[in-house]
Amino acid sequence: xxxxxxxxxxxSISIMVVGETGLGKTSLLSSLFQTDLVWPxxxxxxxxxxxxxxxxxxxxxxxxxxxxxxxxxxxxxPGYGEGTDLKRSYALVTRYLHGRLxxxxxxxxxxxxxxxxxxxxxxxxxxxxxxxxxAPHRCKGADLELLSxxxxxxxxxxxxxxxxxxxTEELADFRDQVGDAxxxxxxxxxxxxxxxxxxxxxxxxxxxxxxYPWGVALSEGGSRYGSAxxx
Numbered sequence: 001x002x003x004x005x006x007x008x009x010x011x012s013i014s015i016m017v018v019g020e021t022g023l024g025k026t027s028l029l030s031s032l033f034q035t036d037l038v039w040p041x042x043x044x045x046x047x048x049x050x051x052x053x054x055x056x057x058x059x060x061x062x063x064x065x066x067x068x069x070x071x072x073x074x075x076x077x078p079g080y081g082e083g084t085d086l087k088r089s090y091a092l093v094t095r096y097l098h099g100r101l102x103x104x105x106x107x108x109x110x111x112x113x114x115x116x117x118x119x120x121x122x123x124x125x126x127x128x129x130x131x132x133x134x135a136p137h138r139c140k141g142a143d144l145e146l147l148s149x150x151x152x153x154x155x156x157x158x159x160x161x162x163x164x165x166x167x168t169e170e171l172a173d174f175r176d177q178v179g180d181a182x183x184x185x186x187x188x189x190x191x192x193x194x195x196x197x198x199x200x201x202x203x204x205x206x207x208x209x210x211x212y213p214w215g216v217a218l219s220e221g222g223s224r225y226g227s228a229x230x231x
Contacts, residue, residue, distance in 0.1 A: 158182060
């Protein structure tokens with residue numbers, strides 16, 4: 001019965017990326033699902049241009065997973081940085097999460113709940129996990145403040161961005177630093193910090209990675225293009 005229901009209604013997940021500007025949040029979502037995402041733009045319609053994210057954006061990526069219809073709801077949030085109103089950035093993320101939780105509660109309370117796998121059900125699905133991006137070498141107070149506000153609202157996975165900018169020793173130390181700081185802030189994470197190298201396909205080709213004069217730091221393992229990889 002469970003298998004029949006899965007094949008009929010499918011399954012879904014809702015993933016949100018949060019963190020500082022310029023850390024590759026949008027690029028990671030594209031890499032995870034092996035596709036160049038077409039994000040909606042308020043002024044010009046869908047676009048593939050790598051424009052800065054100015055507001056929270058959502059996109060559904062449907063695909064087939066061994067015969068089971070699967071929908072990934074991806075949520076991109078504006079990055080923050082120097083000159084950014086941190087309070088506004090915090091409020092955008094927390095308001096969004098609260099709204100999704102309220103919608104999910106209202107959905108569960110209705111007698112005529114939307115069937116799983118329908119667009120209405122996806123719209124009212126709470127966020128399953130937040131991928132929270134840390135800039136390399138830096139565990140900022142702003143990061144810990146926002147994580148504290150997210151505590152108890154959603155599962156959190158710390159992401160150590162641009163891992164190729166750190167040596168092996170620096171990366172190990174930074175992973176420990178982030179883990180200790182998050183624990184000290186009272187934030188429970190669903191997974192230990194994950195280090196990534198995330199970038200588009202060099203020159204539009206394969207494989208994905210970050211281009212350097214000596215070659216490419218690969219996002220998905222080593223080859224003749226370079227030896228750096230995600231951890």
